Amino acid sequence: MDHYNELMARVVEAIKDGELPRLIPSLDCRVRLTVGDQKATLSIRNGEVALDGDAAQADVTVSASPEAWSRVLQTPPPATYHSFTALQMANEEFEISGLPLEIARARPALERLFELVVRAPTKEAAIVRRDITTVLGRYQPVSIEGTVYDIYFEETGTGVPVLFLHTAGADSRQFLAQLADTGLAESYRLMAVDLPFHGRSMPPASWDGAPYKLTADLYQAWCRAILERVVGEKAIVAGGSMGAAMALVLAAESPEHLLGIIGIEPPFRSKGRRNPYQHNVNVHGSLHNSAYVRGIMSPMSPGSERRRASWIYSQGAPGIYPGDLAFYSDEFDGAVTAPKIDASRTPTVLLSGDYDYSATPADGAKLADLIPGSLHLTMPGLGHFPMCEHPDYFRPYLMRALEFIRAAR
The missing domain is CATH 3.30.1050.10 (SCP2 sterol-binding domain)
Incomplete structure (x- = not known):
């Protein structure tokens, strides 16, 4: 044929x-x-x-x-x-x-x-035991430069603290599979947070409705406050995409808060992720944005998990996804940030899926070259959201990253 x-x-x-x-x-x-x-x-x-x-x-x-x-x-x-x-x-x-x-x-x-x-076999992976009933969510009011944010977070487990940071335009549901992982919870205190304006963390009451725009300074201030007042101790920060970029910024600028970082799909310079129809009255934003991210996942991840991962993007508030990209796509520059990181002080792991065309394995390799002593792993058959598009297959890579950081401490 x-x-x-x-x-x-x-x-x-x-x-x-x-x-x-x-x-x-x-x-x-x-x-x-x-x-x-x-x-x-x-x-x-x-x-x-x-x-x-x-x-x-x-x-x-x-x-x-x-x-x-x-x-x-x-x-x-x-x-x-x-x-x-x-x-x-x-x-x-x-x-x-x-x-x-x-x-x-x-x-x-x-x-x-x-x-x-497209035809693609699903990547085989060992089944991971999970218990979603162990995951508990609650709110913590946090004052940052005079503004009070009601931060929503979920937590489970005991041991070495790990804070998960979600991707642009999403929320902490992306890490639900990791929080519900009973094996991880035996050794780690697992926490995932909704940033302000995302998921269940509402805008502050003082917000006047003006367009939302995330900057590196604001994002870093949020994360420092979360580490100090929500986590309450030094932690491994594991961030996806935009969260990976911020993990790198924290390692460069605020290493005193960290035990190490895991950049999941870290960008080098992710120009071009903006799209004028991510927030446009002529286009159904929920349908468009969930499809936009659906295309950056791997065809070798289970279809049911890809659908659920994109579902999160169908529920983002208007303007939040492109507002996040002001930091991720416009402001962040790995060539500037990565050389400031001392991997001997802040063990650094970078995880790159080979179906990710936004933050490619080549991007991860370039970052690793600028951070001597860091570990970079390419994950064949994974896309931009490995933690939720195929959490079982992603788990061994996450475990290797956590073990690398613990061994380096």
């Missing part, structure tokens, strides 16, 4: 998907797939997707050579060939054309369709 016919056979099966109707309410769009000189058009209308051989025009076109499409059809596909947003943002072999607004509106449908077109 040639590449075009193989692609069409997979598309025909994909459009029967039961999840698609939830992702395309009121969407009226035509999508053209071009494989060399062969073309097919999908019509999305009234909550249904169908092949439309008569369509003369298309709102969004996805074009590439047969050779490029063949890599999408591989089992598993290489990184940057595994999702629609990867093709758009990180793959020079594909051309995505159409008005940016139309692409943004179609993103939830296209991300799901490509998720179904």
Whole structure:
């Protein structure tokens, strides 16, 4: 079977998907797939997707050579060939054309369709024993420079304290699998926090409703206060993405609060993560943002876990995700921060999934080169959210990171 016919056979099966109707309410769009000189058009209308051989025009076109499409059809596909947003943002072999607004509106449908077109075996992993009933949540009011924040956090276990920091636009639910891990809880005091404006940590009562924008100074002030008044002792800080960037900042600027850091998907410079439709009245933000992050996960992670991981992004408050990216994508620079870290004082581990096109293994390697004595591990078959997209497969990497830090102390 040639590449075009193989692609069409997979598309025909994909459009029967039961999840698609939830992702395309009121969407009226035509999508053209071009494989060399062969073309097919999908019509999305009234909550249904169908092949439309008569369509003369298309709102969004996805074009590439047969050779490029063949890599999408591989089992598993290489990184940057595994999702629609990867093709758009990180793959020079594909051309995505159409008005940016139309692409943004179609993103939830296209991300799901490509998720179904792609074939990839789930990475096998040992089953981890978890007990969610051991995880307890509560609030702690914290005053920072005259502003009172009611910080929500969850905690379990006893032993060496570990504080988990969530990614941009998300909340501490990303680390629920680690908190519920009964084996981890035997040796570690595990804590995960919702930053102010995220999850269950409400904006302060003094907030006047102005646009939210996270800066390195504000984020660091929040984290120092959390370490001092919520954790109450030195801790290993394990942060994902934006949280990884802040873990590096804390190691560089506030090492006295730390036992060590674990950067989960650490960026070097993550320019380009901003998208004008992350917060735009013309686009359904919950659908768009959850699809935007869905494309940065690994096709080898379980589909059910990827769906749950993206669900968190469907519930973020308007403007918070792009407001976080003011720090993560605009301000943070690993070339400036990493050389300030003394790994002999603050043991440093960097964990990079090879399907992550935002914070790549190459980024992790560049950071490690600037932090002598640090440990960098590439995690084959994982994407940008390893702690929640495939927590069982991620666990051995987390354990190795924790053991490295404890051995270095």
